[in-house]
Amino acid sequence: MPKDADHDPAEPGLFALAAAASLSSLQRSTGPVFDCQSCGACCSYSAEWPRFSTEDDAQLDRIPEKYVAANLSGMRCDGVRCSALSGEIGKSTACGIYEVRPDVCRACMPGDDDCLMARRAHGLPTS
Ligand code: SF4
Numbered sequence: 001m002p003k004d005a006d007h008d009p010a011e012p013g014l015f016a017l018a019a020a021a022s023l024s025s026l027q028r029s030t031g032p033v034f035d036c037q038s039c040g041a042c043c044s045y046s047a048e049w050p051r052f053s054t055e056d057d058a059q060l061d062r063i064p065e066k067y068v069a070a071n072l073s074g075m076r077c078d079g080v081r082c083s084a085l086s087g088e089i090g091k092s093t094a095c096g097i098y099e100v101r102p103d104v105c106r107a108c109m110p111g112d113d114d115c116l117m118a119r120r121a122h123g124l125p126t127s
């Protein structure tokens with residue numbers, strides 16, 4: 001998932017620290033690790049993908065309404081592209097709601113199977 005471009009990397013939150021630890025573990029165990037901010041492929045793969053799943057009401061309330069699908073099932077997409085994504089796929093992208101993004105977005109990690117499938121669909125390197 002591409003981070004919000006405005007997020008201050010000098011002040012990592014708990015999630016950032018956990019993500020860093022997880023990334024380090026991934027690098028040891030799987031091989032390919034990609035820079036989400038120069039990718040964004042999984043955020044523009046399927047309108048069915050950025051759906052709401054395990055979030056509670058408090059989490060969902062923090063997502064701006066303009067980014068939520070009319071049927072409230074997930075993120076609003078324009079075609080297959082999440083409406084919260086900005087930038088150009090494969091060049092430079094950012095999630096406009098990074099800190100409050102849905103759980104499914106948090107679950108997709110650089111280098112995992114879903115990541116590779118999305119990158120492949122966009123013609124981006126997978127190794
Ligand atoms: S497809 Fe992979 S590398 Fe690209 S933004 Fe998603 S998780 Fe990151």
Ligand code: SF4
Nearest residue numbers: 043050082085095105
């Ligand atoms: S909410 Fe953010 S991380 Fe999730 S699909 Fe949309 S742009 Fe990507």
